[in-house]
Amino acid sequence: MHISEGVLSPAVLIGGAAIAAAGVAAGLKDIDQKEIPSMGILSAAFFVASLIHVPVGPVSVHLILNGLVGLILGWKAFPAILVGTALHALLFQFGGITTLGVNTLNMALPAVICYYLFGWGLKSGSGRSVFIFAAFASGCCAVLISSIMVGFSLYLTGEAFLPAAKLVVAAHLPVMFIEGSLTAACTLFLRKVRPELLEGVYAPK
Amino acid sequence: MEKNELIINLEDITFSYPGGAPVLDKLNFKLHRGNRIGLMGPNGSGKTTLVHIVMGLLKPSAGRIEIFEKPAVTEKDFRKVRGKIGLLFQDADDQLFSPTVLEDVAFGPLNLGKSQDEAMDIARNTLKFLGLDGFEDRITYKLSGGEKKLVSLATILAMEPEVLLLDEPISGLDDKTKATLKNVLLDLDLSYILISHEIDFLAEITDSIYTMENGEILIDQEIHVHQHVHAHPHGVYAHKHK
Amino acid sequence: MEKNELIINLEDITFSYPGGAPVLDKLNFKLHRGNRIGLMGPNGSGKTTLVHIVMGLLKPSAGRIEIFEKPAVTEKDFRKVRGKIGLLFQDADDQLFSPTVLEDVAFGPLNLGKSQDEAMDIARNTLKFLGLDGFEDRITYKLSGGEKKLVSLATILAMEPEVLLLDEPISGLDDKTKATLKNVLLDLDLSYILISHEIDFLAEITDSIYTMENGEILIDQEIHVHQHVHAHPHGVYAHKHK
Amino acid sequence: MIEELSSGNSLIQRLDPRVKIVLVFLFSVVVAVSNRLPVLMWALVLALLIVFTARVPAKELLRRLIPVNMLIVFLWLFLPFTFAGKPLFYMGSLPVTREGVLYATQISIKSNAMMLMLIALVATTPIFTLGHAMHELGIPKKIVHLFFFTFRYIHVMHREYVRLLNSMKIRGFRPKNNLHTYRSFAYMVGMLLVRSFDRAQRVYNAMLCRGYKGNLYSLSKFSLKGRDVISIVLMVAVIIILGVLEWKKTN
Numbered sequence: 001m002h003i004s005e006g007v008l009s010p011a012v013l014i015g016g017a018a019i020a021a022a023g024v025a026a027g028l029k030d031i032d033q034k035e036i037p038s039m040g041i042l043s044a045a046f047f048v049a050s051l052i053h054v055p056v057g058p059v060s061v062h063l064i065l066n067g068l069v070g071l072i073l074g075w076k077a078f079p080a081i082l083v084g085t086a087l088h089a090l091l092f093q094f095g096g097i098t099t100l101g102v103n104t105l106n107m108a109l110p111a112v113i114c115y116y117l118f119g120w121g122l123k124s125g126s127g128r129s130v131f132i133f134a135a136f137a138s139g140c141c142a143v144l145i146s147s148i149m150v151g152f153s154l155y156l157t158g159e160a161f162l163p164a165a166k167l168v169v170a171a172h173l174p175v176m177f178i179e180g181s182l183t184a185a186c187t188l189f190l191r192k193v194r195p196e197l198l199e200g201v202y203a204p205k
Numbered sequence: 206m207e208k209n210e211l212i213i214n215l216e217d218i219t220f221s222y223p224g225g226a227p228v229l230d231k232l233n234f235k236l237h238r239g240n241r242i243g244l245m246g247p248n249g250s251g252k253t254t255l256v257h258i259v260m261g262l263l264k265p266s267a268g269r270i271e272i273f274e275k276p277a278v279t280e281k282d283f284r285k286v287r288g289k290i291g292l293l294f295q296d297a298d299d300q301l302f303s304p305t306v307l308e309d310v311a312f313g314p315l316n317l318g319k320s321q322d323e324a325m326d327i328a329r330n331t332l333k334f335l336g337l338d339g340f341e342d343r344i345t346y347k348l349s350g351g352e353k354k355l356v357s358l359a360t361i362l363a364m365e366p367e368v369l370l371l372d373e374p375i376s377g378l379d380d381k382t383k384a385t386l387k388n389v390l391l392d393l394d395l396s397y398i399l400i401s402h403e404i405d406f407l408a409e410i411t412d413s414i415y416t417m418e419n420g421e422i423l424i425d426q427e428i429h430v431h432q433h434v435h436a437h438p439h440g441v442y443a444h445k446h447k
Numbered sequence: 448m449e450k451n452e453l454i455i456n457l458e459d460i461t462f463s464y465p466g467g468a469p470v471l472d473k474l475n476f477k478l479h480r481g482n483r484i485g486l487m488g489p490n491g492s493g494k495t496t497l498v499h500i501v502m503g504l505l506k507p508s509a510g511r512i513e514i515f516e517k518p519a520v521t522e523k524d525f526r527k528v529r530g531k532i533g534l535l536f537q538d539a540d541d542q543l544f545s546p547t548v549l550e551d552v553a554f555g556p557l558n559l560g561k562s563q564d565e566a567m568d569i570a571r572n573t574l575k576f577l578g579l580d581g582f583e584d585r586i587t588y589k590l591s592g593g594e595k596k597l598v599s600l601a602t603i604l605a606m607e608p609e610v611l612l613l614d615e616p617i618s619g620l621d622d623k624t625k626a627t628l629k630n631v632l633l634d635l636d637l638s639y640i641l642i643s644h645e646i647d648f649l650a651e652i653t654d655s656i657y658t659m660e661n662g663e664i665l666i667d668q669e670i671h672v673h674q675h676v677h678a679h680p681h682g683v684y685a686h687k688h689k
Numbered sequence: 690m691i692e693e694l695s696s697g698n699s700l701i702q703r704l705d706p707r708v709k710i711v712l713v714f715l716f717s718v719v720v721a722v723s724n725r726l727p728v729l730m731w732a733l734v735l736a737l738l739i740v741f742t743a744r745v746p747a748k749e750l751l752r753r754l755i756p757v758n759m760l761i762v763f764l765w766l767f768l769p770f771t772f773a774g775k776p777l778f779y780m781g782s783l784p785v786t787r788e789g790v791l792y793a794t795q796i797s798i799k800s801n802a803m804m805l806m807l808i809a810l811v812a813t814t815p816i817f818t819l820g821h822a823m824h825e826l827g828i829p830k831k832i833v834h835l836f837f838f839t840f841r842y843i844h845v846m847h848r849e850y851v852r853l854l855n856s857m858k859i860r861g862f863r864p865k866n867n868l869h870t871y872r873s874f875a876y877m878v879g880m881l882l883v884r885s886f887d888r889a890q891r892v893y894n895a896m897l898c899r900g901y902k903g904n905l906y907s908l909s910k911f912s913l914k915g916r917d918v919i920s921i922v923l924m925v926a927v928i929i930i931l932g933v934l935e936w937k938k939t940n
């Protein structure tokens with residue numbers, strides 16, 4: 001869900017960049033210099049995971065996984081997603097320089113929101129069904145909120161974008177369910193194999 | 206099925222990674238049913254590349270691949286091939302991705318269209334055959350190096366392949382696991398290609414040893430058995446001498 | 448400096464990973480200046496864990512560590528230790544993280560406070576010493592397995608250590624690279640601990656071979672050299688016989 | 690798959706990367722706020738000229754312009770109809786407005802001009818050099834280091850991903866629309882994360898062993914040369930002219 005260069009109005013670009021900068025600053029505050037190599041490797045893993053294409057009906061879509069990023073990283077999702085977005089622009093020319101802020105914001109804010117809404121459900125004490133629900137909801141909602149924010153960025157640029165914005169949200173409805181199931185299965189995997197990852201080793205203490 | 210059926214036939218295979226020099230250069234290679242071939246060669250000579258080409262994971266830029274006497278070109282051809290030829294990866298970490306051992310071993314049979322229960326049965330039997338009873342619920346990721354290798358082998362054997370391609374199965378393994386692996390291979394009575402840097406091991410469980418060099422396979426290697434000075438610690442590892 | 452200086456002295460070291468059984472159990476170990484010790488042991492016996500403890504990367508739950516005759520307890524103590532002891536990691540991919548070979552080799556000297564130019568000089572000389580001239584601008588993640596091992600060794604030698612800890616330096620390497628490594632080690636005249644599963648290799652370049660088992664080190668291993676039947680392909684690999 | 694575009698030896702290649710970043714940034718900002726067609730056309734011409742000087746292979750260039758233009762095609766399906774204005778003609782009963790077509794045209798030119806400029810930048814500067822240059826330009830050290838490690842490990846992780854994918858393939862896996870597929874992909878992502886988590890620890894340890902105290906050093910030194918100054922002056926002048934043209938007419 002990257003918005004290309006040249007589409008959004010200056011006001012949206014500046015607003016997006018400003019909020020994203022605040023989020024990145026908040027995330028960076030939580031990161032110790034010592035943790036940077038580990039964070040980088042984890043960001044890289046998410047970057048690569050987002051290149052995976054899964055079939056949805058007759059087409060295939062690539063994974064977004066910002067819900068999972070949020071659950072694992074909390075506020076640190078902002079810097080991680082900023083770097084991922086920048087690399088998407090530099091390596092594949094998805095998005096660009098002026099849209100860096102908006103694109104980061106649209107992916108990272110839902111990640112943080114889901115961390116606060118559902119993160120509690122993933123702690124070691126919670127039962128299996130609560131756990132699955134929280135993970136599924138997080139994967140689902142992150143994509144939903146992101147697509148709404150992308151639609152909203154377009155709408156704020158001009159009312160003429162409204163139908164396009166609606167279509168963006170509608171197109172992501174099936175993706176939401178895939179992302180939800182994948183996030184649930186993936187967190188179950190992590191809970192079995194490496195529970196520390198879900199228990200705030202990376203997210204703020 | 207005749208004993209001398211030609212299972213793998215590579216003709217004039219050329220391959221290079223993007224932006225690199227050719228790794229395989231007009232390579233020719235044949236494997237007949239019943240053959241047990243050892244393959245050696247310096248690091249980077251293209252051994253791993255070769256077996257990946259046989260499985261259709263990499264596509265050669267030129268040359269012909271025939272598997273079970275049928276040309277293999279498209280992804281669809283190779284999908285059939287993968288049901289009959291099992292590849293053990295050089296790095297066991299790459300082969301296991303499910304949380305538990307049982308799930309990982311059952312993954313192949315499930316893909317071949319077996320039902321959940323059948324797949325579980327096959328997985329359990331394969332584990333038992335390899336002496337891995339009781340491993341079903343172990344977390345794959347927490348297995349030791351040697352255990353990972355054996356479980357990887359189980360994931361492949363569960364698909365009941367007719368041929369095995371084993372890419373450095375013993376590197377980094379201790380002597381005991383090496384011995385286990387050797388006995389399994391001798392028991393199985395399958396055709397295989399075994400890649401290794403350890404010629405002693407190859408000599409024990411293969412009929413002929415080929416060498417890779419300059420993108421080609423040199424076949425006319427004679428194996429010579431001769432006296433050699435050797436060191437062994439006393440006591441801990443049992444050892445036979447002639 | 449006296450020849451018999453005690454470089455590493457571990458006393459009653461106990462260690463377990465979170466939630467696991469003890470990997471090291473009251474382990475004792477001594478390395479004197481000039482010693483070249485080989486260390487063997489089954490997969491998962493704790494060899495890697497042991498050398499990581501010496502470097503202060505893992506903290507034992509009990510026991511005393513003395514390095515260069517000074518107790519090493521805090522992170523600050525170990526920071527000094529790391530300037531004098533070089534560790535070659537089991538997986539070369541973990542060791543190389545800079546984009547180019549030169550940058551990676553210069554990283555250590557720069558951290559030791561050398562200037563940019565000095566660091567580059569040291570890096571170039573180290574590469575030359577290892578026969579890696581011309582590798583300066585190669586991309587680290589595109590090197591072959593053997594090349595990665597040698598470059599990893601270069602990154603360590605560039606820090607001019609007094610002791611080397613080598614964690615399975617030869618696993619997966621071809622005979623030529625093994626020979627290169629062997630010659631480098633023989634040329635260097637440093638004390639070292641060398642972990643490997645290949646006893647022939649250990650016998651050639653170490654003075655004594657220790658074995659790890661049940662969380663302890665068994666020191667009283669005698670090495671026996673004797674006649675042994677062996678197989679070799681003819682021609683391709685030059686081979687000496689006695 | 691994840692390959693850098695950079696290499697070759699063009700004039701732009703040898704410019705100071707800091708200069709390139711600043712100029713591309715200025716250019717992008719001016720184009721992003723511009724609306725007049727002539728200004729945008731000139732910007733596009735300028736961008737084409739620079740991409741041409743940077744000698745980007747034509748095939749690569751086209752391949753990299755595809756994603757941008759997909760979104761633009763998508764917008765063309767809407768904007769001419771939904772943007773209020775004077776109808777140009779009717780498609781069925783839907784009016785295609787003059788303003789809508791104009792607006793869509795503006796966006797198409799803007800997007801492509803900015804993308805061409807970005808491609809020229811990455812085609813002439815290795816990503817690591819960009820990182821060091823960003824640091825010199827005052828981007829916080831933490832972000833730059835994060836950028837470095839992410840980029841370095843994308844390749845390692847991508848290889849691990851390909852290997853895991855191959856392992857699924859050789860066991861007969863075919864992605865379909867079913868739970869088995871989604872679960873298998875989820876496991877793979879989980880394994881990728883777990884392994885990256887461990888690798889992160891080991892790499893950090895390896896760095897500690899080599900005396901890491903939180904600094905990364907760059908072996909490439911940046912220095913402003915004559916040609917850098919000339920190109921700054923030239924480009925800034927052109928960008929200012931574009932800006933003035935835009936500003937004069939809107940007032």
Ligand SMILES: Nc1ncnc2c1ncn2[C@@H]1O[C@H](COP(=O)(O)OP(=O)(O)OP(=O)(O)O)[C@@H](O)[C@H]1O
Nearest residue numbers: 222228247248249250251252253254589590591592
């Ligand atoms: N994914 C890749 N991209 C680019 N080059 C590669 C890739 N994989 C391997 N190579 C290169 O191709 C050559 C052959 O590699 P391959 O892994 O087949 O060698 P090998 O004989 O298996 O070596 P080893 O004994 O180290 O396992 C090497 O030079 C290697 O650097």
Ligand SMILES: Nc1ncnc2c1ncn2[C@@H]1O[C@H](COP(=O)(O)OP(=O)(O)OP(=O)(O)O)[C@@H](O)[C@H]1O
Nearest residue numbers: 348349350464470489490491492493494495496497
């Ligand atoms: N990070 C870790 N977390 C939990 N357990 C671990 C970890 N690393 C190693 N172990 C366990 O500790 C034991 C000792 O591992 P170690 O890597 O030291 O063995 P090793 O002797 O080096 O084996 P190998 O010959 O396979 O390299 C093993 O049982 C292993 O599973």
Ligand SMILES: [Mg+2]
Nearest residue numbers: 252253254295
């Ligand atoms: Mg190989």
Ligand SMILES: [Mg+2]
Nearest residue numbers: 494495496537
């Ligand atoms: Mg080890």
